[in-house]
Amino acid sequence: xxxxxxxMSFKELCDRIRHDYNDxxxxxxxxxxxxxxxxxxxxxxxxxxxIHPYASGYSYHGNxxxxxxxxxxxxxxxxxxxxxxxxxxxxxxxxxxQVMVSKWNRxxxxxxxxxxxxxxxxxxxxxxxxxxxxxxxxxxxxMRRNFDLNLKRRYPKKVTIYAHINGCGRRMGLTxxxxxxxxxxxxx
Numbered sequence: 001x002x003x004x005x006x007x008m009s010f011k012e013l014c015d016r017i018r019h020d021y022n023d024x025x026x027x028x029x030x031x032x033x034x035x036x037x038x039x040x041x042x043x044x045x046x047x048x049x050x051i052h053p054y055a056s057g058y059s060y061h062g063n064x065x066x067x068x069x070x071x072x073x074x075x076x077x078x079x080x081x082x083x084x085x086x087x088x089x090x091x092x093x094x095x096x097x098q099v100m101v102s103k104w105n106r107x108x109x110x111x112x113x114x115x116x117x118x119x120x121x122x123x124x125x126x127x128x129x130x131x132x133x134x135x136x137x138x139x140x141x142x143m144r145r146n147f148d149l150n151l152k153r154r155y156p157k158k159v160t161i162y163a164h165i166n167g168c169g170r171r172m173g174l175t176x177x178x179x180x181x182x183x184x185x186x187x188x
Contacts, residue, residue: 056093057169058179063149064162067139069097070111071184073128074136080115082123091180111135140184 005013014030017040029039060068072090073081083101087094104111111132115125135151142149147156162182165174 056096057165057172057174058163059166060096060163060182061148061159061161063139063151064182065092065096065100066111067136067143067149067184068092068182069100070128070132070136070139073112073126073132080125080127082119082125084123143182143184 008016010033014036017025017036018030025036025039029035068090069086069092072086072092076086076089083097084094086092087097101112103109105114110129112126113129115127117125119125138151139149142151142156143162146158146160148159149162150156161179163179165176165179169178
């Protein structure tokens with residue numbers, strides 16, 4: 001490859017880079033060698049940096065993350081837990097669960113009770129409330145029948161998948177095979 005580049009003229013090199021990068025560089029980058037090198041360095045820095053430090057590359061539909069989290073809480077061996085413990089136990093993304101639980105707290109959804117004691121790492125300790133058990137059972141019934149998890153609809157819709165690859169995932173190069181397996185049935 002290096003020998004091939006050495007034998008090219010600047011115009012041929014510019015045409016090759018335009019083709020390889022699908023005209024993503026600005027026209028001013030092709031004015032001189034220095035501007036071309038700087039533009040290529042900038043674009044490779046963008047490709048090398050993380051899109052988002054907590055990006056998983058996929059998004060859950062509707063209440064799927066809530067259902068999976070409640071399933072993890074239900075099957076967790078202890079009554080009291082931290083979000084980190086349940087996420088490790090159930091294989092869920094911790095950051096997404098933390099954001100979800102903080103939204104619950106802001107909006108007044110009382111699925112969990114936050115206990116006064118904390119762990120040595122200053123993490124909050126929670127336990128499930130009665131209403132979360134009720135929602136867990138409803139979500140489990142809907143998932144068994146392949147319905148969406150929107151409980152406000154009178155007649156639920158059938159769905160084939162509960163997660164999809166988002167924009168970050170496409171930029172990360174994820175495919176449908178990389179999607180997490182979504183199942184609430186751990187112990188029957």
